[in-house]
Amino acid sequence: MTTEIRQRDVVIVGAGMAGLVAGVRATELGADVCVLEKGTRPGGSMYLSAGLIWSYETIDDARENVPRGDPELQRTIVEGLDPAFDWLESLGVTVREPPVELPTGETVVAPTPGANCGKIEPEAFTDRLRTRIEDGGGEVLVETPMRSLRTDGNTVVGVDATTADGEDLEIEADAVVLATGGFQGNERLLQEYVTPAIENLWLRANPWSTGDGLTAARDVGAKTTGGMETFYGHNLAAPPANVTPDRYLELTQYYGPFAVAIDERGERFTDESESDLEHTLAQDTAHEADGRAYYVFDSDLYDDEVFSMGHIGTIVERSADRGAEVVRADSLEAFEEKLYAAGVDGTNAVETLDEYNEAVRTGCGDRLDPPRTDYQRPVDTPPFYAVAVQPGITFTMGGLHVDEGGRVLDERRSPSTLFVDEGHDESVECEPIAGLYAAGVDIGNVNNRHYMGGLANALVMGRRAVESAVDDRVE
CATH class of the missing domain: 3.90.700.10 (Succinate dehydrogenase/fumarate reductase flavoprotein, catalytic domain)
Incomplete structure (x- = not known):
């Protein structure tokens, strides 16, 4: 078996909404980017959704409704959603304001009172963003799962993956953005964190989100959040x-x-x-x-x-x-x-x-x-x-601890103090793992038991994580 070696500025693992958004933004910032997708198509679970992107209008509403979540991450998403909608429109993506019609024929005004909501067509969105990545010089590789992160000391320097042809692929990169969509497709992790009765759970999502980002990041010392037992569904x-x-x-x-x-x-x-x-x-x-x-x-x-x-x-x-x-x-x-x-x-x-x-x-x-x-x-x-x-x-709410820039935090090192949800009273101090970022629901503790939207996290934090990666690379 041969091993192919490539060099890229940024590798994004996962081509759901968060990964596609990160990929487009990376090309806009001049980065040479490769997006790896484990499944047979891009789009992730967003592709199966109604395409409603929403969060609360104000941080006060978010805190009232999701009190266990990280307030700084919640603020980042609430304040970043309107600029992200404008950015999508600049790419030629139609973002419709409510009321909108769902595939079932029902008309939705907003998923909950006080919501800032927009509607995209998932298939058209996926095609548009994949095309923008490829037109910008990037690539999207389907059926190419990540096996592990590559490290040099405490720094992440790329990924090991397997191509659609079964060949080993090593990608050396300055930054890796994890956007693998949570761990709801992994029976072992569900039994560990959510419930032993996994036979009584429907998977209301794509089958490829099996915790690859979570597992790989934990292997290099990443800290996980509280609320690992919670999920949206x-x-x-x-x-x-x-x-x-x-x-x-x-x-x-x-x-x-x-x-x-x-x-x-x-x-x-x-x-x-x-x-x-x-x-x-x-x-x-x-x-x-x-x-x-x-x-x-x-x-x-x-x-x-x-x-x-x-x-x-x-x-x-x-x-x-x-x-x-x-x-x-x-x-x-x-x-x-x-x-x-x-x-x-x-x-x-x-x-x-x-x-x-x-x-x-x-x-x-x-x-x-x-x-x-x-x-x-x-x-x-x-x-x-x-x-x-x-x-x-649909997705797990617990995941990787990140700062508001999407930098994955290292439980082994200090000194930045993090918010700890209501169920955890220990003091937590850690600093980022160099070269490692996360977006979408690989990030934990935006939602925690209660819910303030999933696609909004993917949209806002997909952009934010890759912007941090490029900024850190320049510095």
Whole structure:
């Protein structure tokens, strides 16, 4: 087997949104860049998404909604989003303002109140940015996974990779930007950090984001963040529903914060309404309900809409058509019996509903255990419904500790002090690993349990990381 050796100014590992953005920006700054993509195509999980790029309008809103995240990284993203939208427009990428139509046909105004939101077409975006990289003298190599980082002492000096033909590839570079998209595709890492019940997780993302950036960086001394057990995702229709990548959006249930979520014991296990966007409910379904739950609701909710994500009845029937388990009954007595047939303790479930209804009718949902802090509406108008759901993980929230320039930090050296999330009280001091940067969700602790957008991180930090790399190289 032969080994090919190349020299580049910058190597970017991963060709999702963060990697493509970094690649284009590198060519604009005059760097000789190579983008390595493990998968068969560029675009990453962004390619499968609705293309909504959003974050909060202000840092105060971001801190209120995502208090465990790193405030400096959050500020960088919030303040950098509008300039990044302008930059995309300068490249010829159309960024549409809401309202926008999703592939499912629903119209979205914004994913949450107070959001700064734009919409791109993922396929057109991918093609445009790949072309800009190649026209700028760079290259995008698909089916070319990184095996490891190359180092000289404490400095990263390139990568070892494998080409699509199975040959060894050594790339010597002044800087490496990791943009491999998290570790949600790696069963071992999911079991280590997220949940042992990985068989009850849908992968709501591309299959190639298996923690290559995280693993390689840890091997050279990189520090990881708190919140490694947290992830962004939604609850989708559970097996036997036929969930395929082209059906991720239409089989996402979305309405969980308005329903009553029970486990197979017929008991509530979390505050369903903690987050409007359902991501905390998806995490708690994985952590507290062993990955399988039921959304229980009545005809009033069935006939309602969930924000701007569409008619709930349409979501339910669409899921049923794809094989989802949907229990329907015209009375609580029949509902109890049908829940037993579905493997749920129907008696406990009806008792749970009775307790819930009594509390929310008097505005005392916050006194329940677990509490119900918002959307306190009774479930009392037949027919009654229960939809089996299972978490779908889109990306992991924990990852590499970086500074606001995307420099990956070395846990072995000091002196810059970092923000530590609420779950970690130790003092953390470290300085960057020379030559190593990260962008997108390889960066940890932007989101931590709560969520302020994923593609915004990729867009803003993809630009920021490669700008830091080029600036540091000049210095």
